[in-house]
Amino acid sequence: MSVHHHLSDATLMSYAAGNLPESMTLVIAAHLSMCPACRNKLTVLEDIGGMKLEQAPAQAMAPDALDMVLAQLGPQEERPIRVSKPVAPSDIPQPLRSYLPERLSDIPWKTMAPGIKTFTLPGVRTQTGTLRLLKIAPGVTIPEHTHGGMELTLVLRGSFSDEIGRFTCGDIADLDEETNHQPIADTDEDCICLIATDAPLRFNKLMPRLVQYFTGM
Ligand SMILES: [Zn+2]
Structure with missing residues (x-):
């Protein structure tokens, strides 16, 4: 699967900070289960311990804010995937399976x-x-x-x-x-x-x- 359209940095940050309703969180988790690029970004975000995510208003962020942070950090190693992989031959993304x-x-x-x-x-x-x-x-x-x-x-x-x-x-x-x-x-x-x-x-x-x-x- 090749994914061309991703979550915005502001949305990933809100997700990492736990600021979103369950409905949004489920859609994001389903995308993450299908998208290594966003999983990697999320891992980096979670590693940036000094950032006070809860206090950062998502709307105030520049669209490329996370890319700028990543550029300063230099090349990132491939991180282990935390989202569990599909086990059954279901076409439902794993995070949604208990609802469908x-x-x-x-x-x-x-x-x-x-x-x-x-x-x-x-x-x-x-x-x-x-x-x-x-x-x-x-x-x-x-x-x-x-x-x-x-x-x-x-x-x-x-x-x-x-x-x-x-x-x-x-x-x-x-x-x-x-x-x-x-x-x-x-x-x-x-x-x-x-x-x-x-x-x-x-x-x-x-x-x-x-x-x-x-x-x-
Ligand atoms: Zn993505």
């Missing part, structure tokens, strides 16, 4: 809109947001929207494209409230994503029927 059936094909989807199915992970603390899987049929677009806060989207199968780029299995879209996007499932395979939001989405155009479908998303 054995395989993605066993998920009891609910239809949300034409071409879009959803499954809400049970028993996860999301604060004001949501944590759900979406299954998007080929060629189907999620209406253009911005976010009231943070949105993390991890691709588990298939791919989508939006204004930012193309996201395939293992890629994570780490979006803030400024980002405006309109993802479309862009192959002939369903795109299955895990999405955590920390506030309701805001749709940009008045589309009463669609907004009705997406209410609560």
Whole structure:
């Protein structure tokens, strides 16, 4: 698996500091289980003992802050992987397995809109947001929207494209409230994503029927 879209440094720092709701933490842990690059960054972060992570407001950090710190530290050795590896031939990332059936094909989807199915992970603390899987049929677009806060989207199968780029299995879209996007499932395979939001989405155009479908998303 080759991962092209990663967690931001600010998000990794918030994760390391334990500042995020369980819903965000699960999506991040699932990405980490698929991404050696972010695992290494996290290990370095956890090793920087002198930094007071709890007091650092994530929004105030420069986007390349961690890269600058890493550059000062010089070349890093490959660190041992702490995230446990998948043991069963399941296509569900290990951190999510206690919340989902054995395989993605066993998920009891609910239809949300034409071409879009959803499954809400049970028993996860999301604060004001949501944590759900979406299954998007080929060629189907999620209406253009911005976010009231943070949105993390991890691709588990298939791919989508939006204004930012193309996201395939293992890629994570780490979006803030400024980002405006309109993802479309862009192959002939369903795109299955895990999405955590920390506030309701805001749709940009008045589309009463669609907004009705997406209410609560
Ligand atoms: Zn990554």
